[in-house]
Amino acid sequence: MSKTLFDKVWDSHVVRKIENxxxxxxxxxxxxxxxxxxVAFLGIKSRNNTVLYPERTFATADHNTPTIxxxxxxxxxxxxxxxxxxxxNAAEWGISHWGLGxxxxxxxxxxxxxxxxxxxxxxxxCGDSHTSTxxxxxxxxxxxxxxxxxxxxSTQCIMQPKPKKMRINVNGELGFGVTPKDVxxxxxxxxxxxxxTGYFVEYAGDVFRDMTMEGRMTVCNLSIEMGARGGxxxxxxxxxxxIQGRSLTPKGDAWDKAMKYWETLSTDADAVFDKELTFxxxxxxxxxxxxxxxxxxxxxxxxxPEAASIEGGVATYKKSLGYMEFNxxxxxxxxxxxxxxxxxxxxxxxxxxxAFASIVKGKKKADNITAWLVPGSHEVEGMIRKEGIxxxxxxxxxxxxxxxxxxxxxxxxDKIPPGKLAVSTSNRNFEGRQGPxxxxxxxxxxxxxxxxxxxxxxxxxxLLV
Amino acid sequence: xxxxxxxxxxxxAVPLSIENVDTDQIIPARFLKATERKxxxxxxxxxxxxxxxxTPKQDFVLNNPIYSGKILVGGKNFGSGSSREHxxxxxYDYGFRCVVSxxxxxxxxxxxxxxxxxxxxxxxxFLEKIFHEIEKEPATEIEVxxxxxxxxxxxxxxxxxxxxxSYKKENMLNGYDDIDYLTKMKSEIEEFAAExxx
Numbered sequence: 001m002s003k004t005l006f007d008k009v010w011d012s013h014v015v016r017k018i019e020n021x022x023x024x025x026x027x028x029x030x031x032x033x034x035x036x037x038x039v040a041f042l043g044i045k046s047r048n049n050t051v052l053y054p055e056r057t058f059a060t061a062d063h064n065t066p067t068i069x070x071x072x073x074x075x076x077x078x079x080x081x082x083x084x085x086x087x088x089n090a091a092e093w094g095i096s097h098w099g100l101g102x103x104x105x106x107x108x109x110x111x112x113x114x115x116x117x118x119x120x121x122x123x124x125x126c127g128d129s130h131t132s133t134x135x136x137x138x139x140x141x142x143x144x145x146x147x148x149x150x151x152x153x154s155t156q157c158i159m160q161p162k163p164k165k166m167r168i169n170v171n172g173e174l175g176f177g178v179t180p181k182d183v184x185x186x187x188x189x190x191x192x193x194x195x196x197t198g199y200f201v202e203y204a205g206d207v208f209r210d211m212t213m214e215g216r217m218t219v220c221n222l223s224i225e226m227g228a229r230g231g232x233x234x235x236x237x238x239x240x241x242x243i244q245g246r247s248l249t250p251k252g253d254a255w256d257k258a259m260k261y262w263e264t265l266s267t268d269a270d271a272v273f274d275k276e277l278t279f280x281x282x283x284x285x286x287x288x289x290x291x292x293x294x295x296x297x298x299x300x301x302x303x304x305p306e307a308a309s310i311e312g313g314v315a316t317y318k319k320s321l322g323y324m325e326f327n328x329x330x331x332x333x334x335x336x337x338x339x340x341x342x343x344x345x346x347x348x349x350x351x352x353x354x355a356f357a358s359i360v361k362g363k364k365k366a367d368n369i370t371a372w373l374v375p376g377s378h379e380v381e382g383m384i385r386k387e388g389i390x391x392x393x394x395x396x397x398x399x400x401x402x403x404x405x406x407x408x409x410x411x412x413x414d415k416i417p418p419g420k421l422a423v424s425t426s427n428r429n430f431e432g433r434q435g436p437x438x439x440x441x442x443x444x445x446x447x448x449x450x451x452x453x454x455x456x457x458x459x460x461x462x463l464l465v
Numbered sequence: 466x467x468x469x470x471x472x473x474x475x476x477x478a479v480p481l482s483i484e485n486v487d488t489d490q491i492i493p494a495r496f497l498k499a500t501e502r503k504x505x506x507x508x509x510x511x512x513x514x515x516x517x518x519x520t521p522k523q524d525f526v527l528n529n530p531i532y533s534g535k536i537l538v539g540g541k542n543f544g545s546g547s548s549r550e551h552x553x554x555x556x557y558d559y560g561f562r563c564v565v566s567x568x569x570x571x572x573x574x575x576x577x578x579x580x581x582x583x584x585x586x587x588x589x590x591f592l593e594k595i596f597h598e599i600e601k602e603p604a605t606e607i608e609v610x611x612x613x614x615x616x617x618x619x620x621x622x623x624x625x626x627x628x629x630x631s632y633k634k635e636n637m638l639n640g641y642d643d644i645d646y647l648t649k650m651k652s653e654i655e656e657f658a659a660e661x662x663x
Contacts, residue, residue, distance in 0.1 A: 015650070015653060015654055015657045016650065016653065018632050019631075020630050020632065021630050021631060021632025021633065022630070022632060024647065024654075026654070026657055026658065026661070028661060028663060035497050035498075035549075036548070036549065036550070038499075038500035039500070039502045039550075042500075042501065042502075043644070047644065047648075049644075049648065052651070052654075052655075053658065063494075063497075064498065076498075078498035078499070079498060081500060082498055082500055085500045119663060122663065127548060127549075127550075128547075128548060129546065129547050129548040129572060143548035143572055144548060144572070144575075145548055145549075145550035145572060145575060145576035145579060146550040146551075146576075147550060147576065147579035147643070147644075148575075148643075150644060151643055151644055151647055154644060154648065155644070155647040155648060155651065155654055156654060156658060157647050157654055158643070159632075159643045159646065159647070160575075163571075193485055193542060193545050194485070194541070194542040194545065194568060194570070197569075197570060197571055224546075227542070227545065227570060227571070229571055229572075250663055254663070257662065258662060258663060261662060293485050293487065293545070312484060312541070313484045313540065313541075315482075315483075316483055316484040316485065316540065319483070409489075409494040410494060410495065411494045411495060411497065411498070428487075428489065428546060428547075430487045430489040430490065430546060431489070431490060431512065432489065432490075432493055432512045433489050433494075436493070436495075436512055436517060437512075
């Protein structure tokens with residue numbers, strides 16, 4: 001019987017099927033971080049369980065870490081306590097731990113692929129919804145809750161009903177100044193934040209085929225923002241070239257054997273999806289959000305939609321615009337911005353810093369802008385230095401911070417102050433997401449860079465040569 | 466580790482008629498710093514519930530003494546965004562045992578089921594009816610019957626059935642959880658793991 005890519009990977013990981021219930025689903029790779037794991041370890045203790053396969057779990061500190069002076073003790077005692085708990089739990093159970101200051105430390109969804117932990121055909125979970133990122137490699141990857149973190153630690157399995165299948169095709173060629181982030185924000189704006197709930201998405205078509213691995217990670221990362229459990233892209237030569245030779249990828253015979261399996265990982269020609277959508281790449285502009293969920297996005301040259309033209313609750317829509325201090329019908333371009341945030345598991349990779357540098361090169365940061373540039377990992381930070389990007393951004397008046405989730409969720413000190421407006425390359429513009437009272441516009445690294453040098457929301461195409 | 470058994474819950478309800486309530490609203494990230502599952506109810510809907518000086522916002526429903534109960538009724542697409550189970554913990558710790566909406570985000574729904582909070586998905590029309598009845602009479606009681614998979618507005622007798630898979634239903638009725646199930650099949654899992662290519 002014909003199968004989709006998703007079917008092939010899912011079905012090969014089912015340990016037991018429960019009638020009118022979930023599948024017992026085996027997890028190859030498990031990432032943990034300091035925020036969603038401590039209670040899971042407490043659960044293991046209270047039940048007298050053990051960690052079944054410590055070599056299948058990888059710990060990194062990222063959500064709650066400072067992005068300056070990482071060599072000093074962490075100021076916030078609660079954050080310090082969580083970091084210590086992660087370190088102690090990892091040590092107690094023999095789990096690899098890339099803590100603060102470790103050369104491999106960084107955001108979990110950046111360091112996983114960098115180190116070859118993320119592999120095609122693998123099942124990957126983490127107590128973080130943006131685990132969908134790893135789907136870029138043809139893995140089934142999704143976020144879980146802390147109860148499930150405990151299940152994986154103690155049994156390497158979780159219990160999940162198999163999601164429905166959706167394929168999203170984007171064909172044609174992307175326009176000038178249009179990035180993978182814009183593709184994702186465009187799709188979410190069409191589907192809304194619940195349009196893919198209950199589904200697992202496969203991205204297909206010219207645009208994803210032509211996309212770099214970094215771009216594919218950005219797109220898969222944002223799958224959760226349309227409600228999907230995850231998103232994936234069939235592995236190809238680009239995927240194999242990216243992972244080959246990384247520190248934890250299979251080597252020698254193991255690589256050859258894995259390649260034989262990986263080459264089978266594509267959707268059969270006559271496989272059927274529960275839902276299929278197709279978009280035209282040429283219709284996608286640089287995107288920006290104007291509201292308080294990632295589905296409230298428009299092409300940057302458009303005006304904020306009128307409430308009457310919106311599907312769904314008018315009261316909720318008006319509440320959202322009220323929070324943003326925006327009005328229906330207003331233009332986004334030209335709005336005065338206070339903060340620019342480049343980073344996160346969505347856009348904290350080397351390609352994002354290259355894009356940012358391509359715009360700010362030879363220009364100066366606008367005086368009204370506070371900019372936080374946060375690499376996704378030490379490896380990204382190293383490349384920023386090596387490629388001369390640090391010189392370009394320094395010359396333009398920007399400074400580089402140390403790796404971490406930072407202002408994406410503002411658990412650390414990197415909080416956008418109340419009422420301030422930020423253009424952010426991260427993934428969520430919920431009320432107060434970047435700090436109580438903060439207002440967020442989600443956009444690509446190019447839009448962030450253009451805004452950082454002009455001080456107002458700016459179409460990057462006007463600055464790109 | 467078992468949680469509370471759930472069979473029939475009859476209670477008044479708290480109406481939160483906002484759509485797309487994300488888990489950052491249910492519990493903001495800055496309250497996720499605990500290493501134990503304690504006290505999250507205090508910060509449930511923190512920034513909708515309190516001003517920046519920690520005084521209660523009078524217009525928020527949790528601060529309105531006429532509404533109370535063990536059932537939270539939310540607008541469409543409840544629990545979207547972050548996978549933080551802390552959101553479900555906060556709902557539970559505050560005292561809710563059931564959340565009713567016309568649509569739930571996947572991860573939040575799963576997290577609720579894993580800790581013994583029952584998510585009940587109703588039709589948009591039934592949801593409107595619930596909001597309408599509670600607005601008219603805050604003392605309106607709702608009966609959620611898990612065995613029969615029904616939700617009933619006691620004042621009008623309106624009733625609707627809801628879906629839950631039979632495995633999860635048994636778990637909720639008996640207070641079992643997934644780890645109880647999984648730990649019993651450890652040898653089957655070990656055999657499976659031995660065959661994995663990586």
